[in-house]
Amino acid sequence: MIEDLLPGGAVASDVFGPDGSATLHPEEAALVARTTELRREEFTTVRACARRALAALGLPPAPVLPGVRNAPRWPEGVVGSMTHCAGYRAAALARDTDLAMIGIDAEPDLPLPGGVLESIALPRELAWARSGGFGARLCRDRLLFSAKEAVYKTWYPLLGTELDFDDADISFRHEEGPAGRPQGTFTARILRPRPGPDGRPVHTFTGRWLSDRGIIVTAITVPASRAATTVSCRPGPDRHKGG
Template sequence: MIEELLPAAVVAVEAHGDEAAVDGALYPEEQAVIARAVEKRRREFTAVRVCARRAMEKLGVPPQPVLPGERGAPRWPAGLVGSMTHCEGYCAAVLVRAGELASLGIDAEPHDRLPEGVLSSVALPTEERRLYDLGRSRPDVHWDRLLFSAKESVYKAWFPLTGKWLDFLEADIEIFTEPAAQGKALSGGFRAELLVPGPLVNGRRLDAFDGRWTVRRGLVATAVTVPHH
């Protein structure tokens, strides 16, 4: 699912349902991070790192620990750029060599309405108006959850480039739909206009991030990629 949203150079490994509850071994450094965590957190932490190490193997990189750094962002091996996500019954890790992309971010969420009161805290008035219009044309899609997921992916791509927090209201996201072929999942793209100074990538100031999304198997998935040029 997630690999369809990303360039061919990106390696993606995901697990669905019971696969996401795999009891993969953790490195001692990783075990120390979740020593006092509840069982659900331990299983998610482990499952997504199993995916990450499988992705490393596909790139020919020796498997190694993935420890949380500042604000919980994963610290990847030198020369790699990556992102991880997990939600109930699903997890994924994506990796690419740093020469291919400057940054990337992925997110997956249950395809369901956001809890009451959340949308107003994460969406700009312009975004809420667009969601209303999207909902009129495709009421079968939970556009509020899709917007939330897109903002999560934007942040995950933003943070490694800046080392700074990006508030939900500091990016204005417009979602685009594509005609769904028979038997194919609904998908599309989105553009996030940054409302604060964007990161410098190879001397160029970015003012927007572009991403893609899909809805399938009871999930919403989003991905953002930041090229070097």
């Protein structure tokens, strides 16, 4: 699914469940030695996705260890993002000469737990999320949450500063995909812009989203030549669960 949202220069690998053949490097295994079986499986499978993506870039397998704020530490010259949720694991990578950053997120296409929407949404977003969906199969509140996670997972590795849920005001556009699959684009307006890599404030991210097989995925990419005032994902680190 995730590769449908990425531009040229990016590679991705995803699976819809556990990868029984996946293994960990010793330093990775030490991080989850005392966690639950589910956490170890998610951690292991998403790293298998990452190593397949590294191979697609022509790079050897390497440990993927969490850094500050759980952002994955990639090999020199590589940018990327990982995500996992119930029933889905994915990684997307690129060389930093092609893209300055990638942020992806996946969520089950199910309503958010009670109280979560109110804690993440600005008043306009809250009204939009409660107004219905793009067809019966899409939960708007979960789409909003996923897009905000993708914004954070793009923002933090790129700028190195915190971004709260209420620092990004997100609006969505819908387009009908194959077989009626809900998909479209989104724009995140940063309410407290900070200087980007070139010194100019970053005001906006744009990305793409889709829903299929009971999963919502969102993606933002920042072209290496445009990590400036407006950065976008051309058509076709997680605070909580990126690694």
